[in-house]
Amino acid sequence: MSVNVHGRLIETDEQGFLLHPDDWNEAVAEKLAEQDGLRLYDESWGLIGYFHEYYQQYHTHPSMRQLVLTLGRQHGMHFHDRKAYEKFLYRLFPRDPMRELCKLAGLPKPEPDT
16 A cells, blocks of 8 residues: 655555655655544644654654653643543544554554553
8 A cells, every 4th residue: 555645655554554664754644644534733743753753762662651651741730640641642542542653653563562
């Protein structure tokens, strides 16, 4: 499969994950989000950037626990616990935050338990 981004065909697997991670950029993320029916907000972009940078540094995806411990505190005092932050993530990415964030950040599919 592929997606057309500004006249350029970007190859993806059947679930929309990039076959060539070097093809990733913000325009590609926007197109993938559009195909999945997602609207991207400032918070969404912050999370996408975090995933992309984390993978570049550690060559693995962050876990939900790591995400909550590192980013949950940065979104303000209204996220006092893991459950509140997870609800926030599911409002942005209703189907599966970890999977959607990996896809939108141009990363490989996450393992089922990340």
